[in-house]
Amino acid sequence: MKDARLRHGRASLALSFFVQGVTFALLVTRIPAIQDRYGISDGLLPVFLAAVPILAGVGSVVTEKVVARVRPRVVLRWAQPVVLLALLGVGAGSELWQAAVALGVFGLSVGALDASMNMMGVSLQRAYGRSIMLGFHAAYSLGGIAGASMAWAGAHWDLTLLVSYLPAVVVLLPAAFIGSRWYVEGAETDADGRREEVSSGVSVSFRLLMPLCLVMSFAYIGDSTVSNWSAKYLQDVLGSSEQLSTLPYNVYMVTTLLGRAVGDFGVRRFGAVTVVRFGSVLAAAGFGVVAVASGAWIGMLGFTMLGLGLCVIVPQTFAAAGRMFPGASDTAIARLNVFNYVGFLVGSPLVGALGDAWSYRGAMLVPMVLVLATLVYAKSFGPEPARYGGGHERPRTVDVG
Numbered sequence: 001m002k003d004a005r006l007r008h009g010r011a012s013l014a015l016s017f018f019v020q021g022v023t024f025a026l027l028v029t030r031i032p033a034i035q036d037r038y039g040i041s042d043g044l045l046p047v048f049l050a051a052v053p054i055l056a057g058v059g060s061v062v063t064e065k066v067v068a069r070v071r072p073r074v075v076l077r078w079a080q081p082v083v084l085l086a087l088l089g090v091g092a093g094s095e096l097w098q099a100a101v102a103l104g105v106f107g108l109s110v111g112a113l114d115a116s117m118n119m120m121g122v123s124l125q126r127a128y129g130r131s132i133m134l135g136f137h138a139a140y141s142l143g144g145i146a147g148a149s150m151a152w153a154g155a156h157w158d159l160t161l162l163v164s165y166l167p168a169v170v171v172l173l174p175a176a177f178i179g180s181r182w183y184v185e186g187a188e189t190d191a192d193g194r195r196e197e198v199s200s201g202v203s204v205s206f207r208l209l210m211p212l213c214l215v216m217s218f219a220y221i222g223d224s225t226v227s228n229w230s231a232k233y234l235q236d237v238l239g240s241s242e243q244l245s246t247l248p249y250n251v252y253m254v255t256t257l258l259g260r261a262v263g264d265f266g267v268r269r270f271g272a273v274t275v276v277r278f279g280s281v282l283a284a285a286g287f288g289v290v291a292v293a294s295g296a297w298i299g300m301l302g303f304t305m306l307g308l309g310l311c312v313i314v315p316q317t318f319a320a321a322g323r324m325f326p327g328a329s330d331t332a333i334a335r336l337n338v339f340n341y342v343g344f345l346v347g348s349p350l351v352g353a354l355g356d357a358w359s360y361r362g363a364m365l366v367p368m369v370l371v372l373a374t375l376v377y378a379k380s381f382g383p384e385p386a387r388y389g390g391g392h393e394r395p396r397t398v399d400v401g
Contacts, residue, residue, distance in 0.1 A: 006127055009184025013120055014139040016080060019176045020113060021143020022150070022168060023087055027106070028227070029151035033161055034090060038099040046349075048099070052107040053341035059111020060341075064334030066112075067119065072330060073183035076116040080180070082109040084173045091161035115337045119330045121315075122322030123185045126329075131267035137315040138260035145253050204325050204332045211377035212317050212324070213339040215276075218370040219313040220343025221350065222283060222306065225367045226252050228348040229360070230303055233290070237360050240296035248303040255307030263312045272316050272381040280374040283309030287368030291361050313374065314340070320381040 027034075035045055063075055086109060089102035121136045147168070154164030230248035234240040259279075266275045286305030293299040321336045322329040347367065354363035 022147035025147025055107030056111035134263035141257035217343035221347035224347030259311035
């Protein structure tokens with residue numbers, strides 16, 4: 001019975017990751033349309049774009065406090081519908097203040113959603129006793145591809161934002177809400193499905209968590225560089241056509257999905273430290289190839305390497321935080337999740353400023369060095385939580401599919 005409950009919990013959580021991938025892609029890939037609909041000036045647009053991750057960070061911090069009283073599955077059950085309705089609000093409004101309110105709600109609820117999803121993923125991985133975290137993030141990548149495809153169709157057929165968003169919300173909102181009935185918090189549920197308190201009172205040392213926070217920021221600086229600058233780089237620096245310049249991000253998303261789909265097997269076979277080291281070197285090499293590329297197709301090769309390398313780092317960073325503080329993993333993950341948004345906020349402006357002041361080829365070397373710096377902190381991904389002061393409980397292995 002317990003094995004079946006864990007399998008159902010794993011499937012329902014994967015669905016939530018998929019839904020979030022669709023939702024986020026539908027928002028970020030239609031930013032030009034959002035700007036046009038609400039008449040947001042080029043000068044004001046960065047304020048709106050920065051507000052979302054800032055508020056998401058606030059939402060993650062608030063979630064840390066909330067889960068001390070309410071379980072992460074409850075937060076996720078209600079945060080996901082709010083995110084979807086906020087997306088619909090972005091498409092339905094017509095006044096600037098309405099866009100501000102909808103994006104503000106989106107940001108706050110996304111922070112709660114990201115934190116609670118990863119809390120539950122780490123808990124389920126502890127119950128399984130083997131790596132499954134990359135699989136959840138693969139579902140997110142798959143959702144991102146689906147959402148970007150829907151957004152492309154909406155733009156291609158010149159559909160309004162509301163018409164583009166409404167079918168996705170109508171389908172995904174009830175699916176996510178029904179799926180939430182099977183949420184399980186893995187290793188910390190007893191035979192009756194109640195949450196077991198583990199090592200209550202265990203504190204999270206920010207000094208010990210900091211290496212993982214830096215890695216999270218470095219990974220998202222790399223990710224935001226690809227999402228925000230790949231098209232411009234291919235077209236302006238490597239001389240590609242406008243049509244070809246849209247391909248690097250799609251290639252990046254596909255390789256991210258492929259890498260995460262097989263990444264758990266790599267972690268089980270070689271260990272998290274080795275996989276993270278390999279991913280860091282591959283991603284850094286990808287940035288290097290992009291920086292020295294002589295043409296568009298060489299640049300595409302670099303972005304392909306980036307997707308395969310970066311895709312393993314973020315899921316393993318969340319998993320490492322759970323191992324480091326097994327008695328306070330929810331708190332550690334909520335705090336770590338804030339640095340997701342720090343990296344997102346820093347990455348795009350950093351590359352843009354360096355590109356304008358120096359060169360975009362040179363700017364690519366900065367995320368290359370930052371991603372490569374992950375090697376310095378790779379030992380933090382090891383399996384020995386006791387030496388970090390986070391508790392001594394070993395994960396229970398459950399033989400489930």
